[in-house]
Amino acid sequence: MNRRDLFKVLGVAAGTTACARSARAAEPPPSVADGADPVGVLVDTTRCIGCRMCEFGCAHANGQANGLEKPSFDEALGPNRQTTEKRWTAVQRHVVAGRAITVKRQCMHCVQPACTAACLTKAMYKTPDGPVIWRSNKCMGCRYCMVSCPFDVPKFEYHSAVPRIQKCQLCFQRVAAGEQPACVASCPAQALTFGRRNNLLDEARRRIYTEPGRYISHIYGEREAGGTSWLYLSAVPFDQIGFRTDVANEAYPTYTKEFLYAVPLVLTLVPPLLLGLSRATDKGERGGDEGGEA
Amino acid sequence: MTAGLRTIGGPQLGPEFRRFVKFLLAEMRPKGPVVTPFNVITALIMATSAVLLAWRFAFGIGTITNLSQDVPWGLWIGFDVVTGVAFAGGAYVLTFLVYVMRIEKYHPIVRVTVLNGFLAYVFYAGALLLDLGRPWNVINPVIGNSFGVSSVLFLVAWHFMLYMMAQFVEFSPAVAEWLGWKRVRKVLGGMTLGAVIFGISLSILHQSGLGALYLMARDKIHPLWYSEFIPVLFLVSSIFSGLSMVIVEGSITHKVFHHRTGAKLRATNDDIVFGLARICMAVMFVYLFAKILVFVHGHGGQYLFTGWGAWFVFEIAGFVVVPAVLFARGFRQRSIPTVRLAAVLTLIGIVLNRLNVSVIAFKWYAPVRYVPSWMEIVVTLAVISAELWVFRWVVNRMPVLDFAMDHGEQPVIEPAAARHAA
Numbered sequence: 001m002n003r004r005d006l007f008k009v010l011g012v013a014a015g016t017t018a019c020a021r022s023a024r025a026a027e028p029p030p031s032v033a034d035g036a037d038p039v040g041v042l043v044d045t046t047r048c049i050g051c052r053m054c055e056f057g058c059a060h061a062n063g064q065a066n067g068l069e070k071p072s073f074d075e076a077l078g079p080n081r082q083t084t085e086k087r088w089t090a091v092q093r094h095v096v097a098g099r100a101i102t103v104k105r106q107c108m109h110c111v112q113p114a115c116t117a118a119c120l121t122k123a124m125y126k127t128p129d130g131p132v133i134w135r136s137n138k139c140m141g142c143r144y145c146m147v148s149c150p151f152d153v154p155k156f157e158y159h160s161a162v163p164r165i166q167k168c169q170l171c172f173q174r175v176a177a178g179e180q181p182a183c184v185a186s187c188p189a190q191a192l193t194f195g196r197r198n199n200l201l202d203e204a205r206r207r208i209y210t211e212p213g214r215y216i217s218h219i220y221g222e223r224e225a226g227g228t229s230w231l232y233l234s235a236v237p238f239d240q241i242g243f244r245t246d247v248a249n250e251a252y253p254t255y256t257k258e259f260l261y262a263v264p265l266v267l268t269l270v271p272p273l274l275l276g277l278s279r280a281t282d283k284g285e286r287g288g289d290e291g292g293e294a
Numbered sequence: 295m296t297a298g299l300r301t302i303g304g305p306q307l308g309p310e311f312r313r314f315v316k317f318l319l320a321e322m323r324p325k326g327p328v329v330t331p332f333n334v335i336t337a338l339i340m341a342t343s344a345v346l347l348a349w350r351f352a353f354g355i356g357t358i359t360n361l362s363q364d365v366p367w368g369l370w371i372g373f374d375v376v377t378g379v380a381f382a383g384g385a386y387v388l389t390f391l392v393y394v395m396r397i398e399k400y401h402p403i404v405r406v407t408v409l410n411g412f413l414a415y416v417f418y419a420g421a422l423l424l425d426l427g428r429p430w431n432v433i434n435p436v437i438g439n440s441f442g443v444s445s446v447l448f449l450v451a452w453h454f455m456l457y458m459m460a461q462f463v464e465f466s467p468a469v470a471e472w473l474g475w476k477r478v479r480k481v482l483g484g485m486t487l488g489a490v491i492f493g494i495s496l497s498i499l500h501q502s503g504l505g506a507l508y509l510m511a512r513d514k515i516h517p518l519w520y521s522e523f524i525p526v527l528f529l530v531s532s533i534f535s536g537l538s539m540v541i542v543e544g545s546i547t548h549k550v551f552h553h554r555t556g557a558k559l560r561a562t563n564d565d566i567v568f569g570l571a572r573i574c575m576a577v578m579f580v581y582l583f584a585k586i587l588v589f590v591h592g593h594g595g596q597y598l599f600t601g602w603g604a605w606f607v608f609e610i611a612g613f614v615v616v617p618a619v620l621f622a623r624g625f626r627q628r629s630i631p632t633v634r635l636a637a638v639l640t641l642i643g644i645v646l647n648r649l650n651v652s653v654i655a656f657k658w659y660a661p662v663r664y665v666p667s668w669m670e671i672v673v674t675l676a677v678i679s680a681e682l683w684v685f686r687w688v689v690n691r692m693p694v695l696d697f698a699m700d701h702g703e704q705p706v707i708e709p710a711a712a713r714h715a716a
Contacts (some may be wrong), residue, residue, distance in 0.1 A: 084363065114510045121431065122440040138440045141427020143366035144447045148510035155363050158356025163427040242666060244513065252510045256446050259506040259525055263449060263499055264321035270495040276395050278487060281396040 029032045038111060038130025039175055040229030041184055042200040043104055044207070044212055045241065047191035048078060050091055050102030057186030058089045061171060066164070067157075072097070077102065079242055085155040088168040089183055101234075103241050104192070106220060107153045107168035109229035111197075114252035115145035115154060120166060123165070124154075130197070130229050131170035139165060150225050150247045170229070200231055207233060226251025314473075325690045336679035346669050347424065355427060358669040364657055365664035371424040372652035373645070374674055376504050378418030380528070380644050383506045383536025385461060386497035387539045387573075389490040400557035403473030403566055404469055405694045406547060407540050407697040409685065412461040417681040419454045424673065438536040446678075453500035460493035472692040502529040508651055518597050518653035521588045524651065530581045535644040538617075538637035541570055545634055548694025551689050556696025568625050574640065575621035582614050602658065609650065614644025 017238045055071040062068055069086040077093035082105070084090075109132050116132060117125040123139035126132050134154075141163055145154045157163035171181035179185070180274040184192040193200060201222060208215045220238050221228035232238070239245045350358045361368050388407045391397045423429050434440050435448055436455070444447045463485050470479035505528030508515060521527075548555055548563060586592075597603045617639040624632030653664065688694060 035593075082363075117444045118447065118510060120442040120445040120451060121434040122442045135379065138431065139428055140431040141429070142422075142433060142447065144445070144507070145428070146366035147508070147514075148362070148410055150510075150513055152364065156366060157354065158359075158361060159354040161352055161354055165352060246513055248512060252512070253444060254510060255509040256444075256506055257523070259502070259509065260444065260449070266499050267495055270498060270644070271491050274390075274491045274494060278394045278396070278491070281394070283396070 004169070007130065036128065037196040037198045038109070038229050038233060039170070040109065040130065040195070040197040040200050041170075041181065042193040042195070042204055042231045042233070044099055044191050044193070044233045045103050046233065046235050047189050048091075048102045048104065049189045050093060050100070051188065052077075052091050053085070053186045053188055054104050054183035054192065055089055055091060057182040058168075059087075060186075061174070061182035062169070066166065068166075072234060083153065083155060083167070085157045085164075085166040092242050095125070096236045096240045101241050103232075105242070106183075107170070108151050108225070109168075109170050110225050110251070111227040111229065112225075112251035112253055114148040114150060117253035117256065118144045118148035122167070127172055129134075129172070129175065131172035131175060132167075134165045134167060134174050136164060141165075148252065152254055189229070197227075197229055197231070201221070204231055204233055220293065223249040225249075226254075280285045317473075321691055329439075330633070336682065339672060339679050340676045343673045346673055350424070353643045353686050355425070358667065359671070360664055360667045360670070362662075362664065364660055364662070365653075367425075367652060367656075368652070368664055369666035369670045369674060370421055372649050374418045374421040374677060375425075376652050377645050377648040378414055378421075379501065380532045380535045380648060381503060381539045382411045382414035383497065383501060383532035384540040385464075385536065386494050386501075387536050388540065389464060389535050390494055393487055393490040393507045394494070399562065399569060400566060402556065402562060402695075403540065403544060405465065405697060406689070408461055409688060409694055410543060411469075411536075412458065412465055413681050413685055413688075415454060415458045415461065417677050417684075419458070421674075446503055446509070450503045451499050453496045453503065457493055457496040457500065460489045460496065460701045463489035464493065468692045468694055468697065471697065477495070497532075498529060501532040503528065504528055505651070511656065514657050515651060516597075516602050516658040517592060518589075518594050518602055519655045521592050523584070527581070527584060527588065530577060530584060531644060531647065534640060536580065537570045537574050538576075538640040538644075541567055541574075541633060541637040542641060543599075547689070547695070550686075551695055554689055554695045559695055564628075564630060566634055567630060568628060571621045571625045571636065574636070575618050575625065578614055578618035578621070578640070579686075582610070582618065585610060585614070594641065595615050602655065605650075605654075609643060609646045612641055613646055619642065 052071060052073075059068050059070050063070065066088075067086070068088060071087070077091055078096045079090045079092055081090045089104060092103045092105060094101045094103065109130060111130075113124070113126055113132050116122075116126050118124070119139075120142070121138040121140055122147050123134055123135045124132065125138075141156070143154075143156055143165075145165065146152070146156060153167050155166045157166065171179070171183075174181060180194045184194040193201070193203060201219065204219045204222075208217055208219075215233050215235060216237060218234070218238065220232040220234070220243055221230055224248065232243070234241060237245075346358050355361060359368060359370070364615040376591055385408050388404050391400045392404045423432065426432060435442060435451055466482040467479055467486065470476075470482050494712065503527035504524075505524035507520065508524055509521070512520060544563070544567065548559075594603075594606075598607070620632055620636035620639065623629070624636055657664075
């Protein structure tokens, strides 16, 4: 490598680091989309009646193509009910101070997802409109997305020779065709509102403002994990209805960004250093050795 | 094949090629007794594992592992890959000492260490393929139709691949000597320094990269093990982990392959071990200091009097402080057994540390814990067995423990010399 190349790479590396730092310092909620406003859904848990029509709608729309199972009415709803590799969305039932609260859970569709940053094949992919989808032809099944997702959303088909990663895709094809996601379309209680994220945030704030007794003053997903496209309103603190409140407010890809910035630096600085060292220690006695610059 | 070669290389290449094939076939035959306890046990393990793997590829990973939606990475990643690569760190440290710092003292063990490192990467990083759900897509991040450049795993995967090549180049002079290819040997020897420098740079990045894999699992790893400095800790510990492995491997190798060990190595082996012990000790104190800094910085004190705190102290006191002190004592008193004990304790400590980050303290709050199935353990043992078989095959044939340490002529290796006489 010649000197000019070295400076070029160093300059780029230093420049990107500087940009990243200033960008982070400039915008207060660090990661909320800088470009287009992503689509999302506002879940008002105070309106949810726990009818599970969202689950049926999801299975009806996505089940056949993705091997999901049809929901059954016999199943009891509990606080630990999770999404699985056969169920992209799951309604949980929490009892808080003697009152039952039902909550629909699914992929949060982060504005800056950990799973897409983790994916080394870009199988996990954030579409420009917002939905985070999985692409079978790219995925190699390493499950790093599952390790990285702060909400433990991606699920893996452990009992298949051709396993898939299963998670809510925010009905990206329906959305692209101008329709609502299947779950939103099937909700009879207007607990789910589909729209652009900023509009949903406005709507959520309006509801909190006009009915302060009905909601706590926290929109889950506004800042969690750097902001998510699914937003939640609740009457009780979110840790009481099964949400992790220790999730960072920073976008998760930022945790690996600095390490990745170090890569070009190490690759450009270490080899010349080692070469210099090796020249310096060469006493020129053995006429080369295997180290051979003879 | 022969016909094709003849047209390219002239008329004499045909018989030459036939002789070469004959030589290779002769070398394939086992040297020494076939039915030994070691062979029987490892063969059984590998046969069992072959059946298990056939099952796994037919019916899914869940049929033979205890992995779950909560614990997507288990023994195969946490031990085979993350720990195995830390164990293989000796190769980059020794090539640094010998080829960059030119400390001739360590030259006699450089080939066996590079061979060990290379095989460790091939088999342990190769074990990654067993863990992939859709291994036929493993080519995607290589051929460039989908570069996930923002992924730490992308970096680690590429570095594994490139480092394997670099290590092969570092080891290739031994292969050329074995085959008696003098001119090729000379060319390959000239590539060593380049491969070494490239290999060290790659190692720095992927040894730390294995730690960086877990940076996004911030809320899942117990705070005593999670820190933004995991990459640095992984890199520093890979140095003494790799060298301890060199010490332990050496003590076994020199017994088993005594007949293959050169006079120079036999004479200086103890000096080499004490030198490595001193380096281990120094780096371990650096690591300990870093660990304490991270502990204080991360307010680890609040967890100290919990079960996890006790487990943390057990790892640090029992398997970093104690072996570091033992290394110092062994070096001072020139006691090989003390150094070996220290090296073994260090390796246990590395297993503990890597498994703590990747498996044990991962989802530490989960009500149901992951424990590997016996089948996962058998497959892991099979990977190790296969590596040992290949290692033995190479050491018994190529000049690994006995070689001329300069550009000079061939060491005494009969088959090659015989072939060349023709």
